[in-house]
Amino acid sequence: KNEVEQSPQNLTAQEGEFITINCSYSVGISALHWLQQHPGGGIVSLFMLSSGKKKHGRLIATINIQEKHSSLHITASHPRDSAVYICAVKKIWNYGGSQGNLIFGKGTKLSVKP
């Protein structure tokens, strides 16, 4: 089982719809990242969370540390939001381990139709 699971794998929405992408993880973490990967492959960091909620424009990210779950919400979706959204966690290592290693989900491919 992957340590970071995302759902859904693919998501198609109509312009204007409210979108939710979920991320669950099974390890202790110090931070969780939401990333956006455009069709050309470039990745942009959207949020880094360790607790609570963050908002940037139409994007909202929440995290529940106890439930090991995070959600990325997009309000009033637009075709330009079409991309792959990736959840990544910074795992807490008990015995050294990789400094700075992020464990990535496989991504959610979002298509927003006009």
Place this chain on the structure above:
Amino acid sequence: SQTIHQWPATLVQPVGSPLSLECTVEGTSNPNLYWYRQAAGRGLQLLFYSVGIGQISSEVPQNLSASRPQDRQFILSSKKLLLSDSGFYLCAWRGQPNTEAFFGQGTRLTVV
């Protein structure tokens, strides 16, 4: 402001040929640098990370190597490419392990 440059954007190489992908960071000093690979249908996987000049840690055994000849330069190399080396390679940097990560635009490598 900090920026990260990665090149080339796309690359088609024959099996057995060498590889050199370069990543440079501007606007920061002593960054933690990372090379990731994204194979088709799979998530990003950490290949190498570096916390300083000449300091390279490898996460998975493979046909690739990395070097950090300068503080803000990270190079991914191979002496002889394999078909299985095909994929999308991303360079990233962070100031500290628990800070936001910044990614390059990536290199799509096809080994033929």
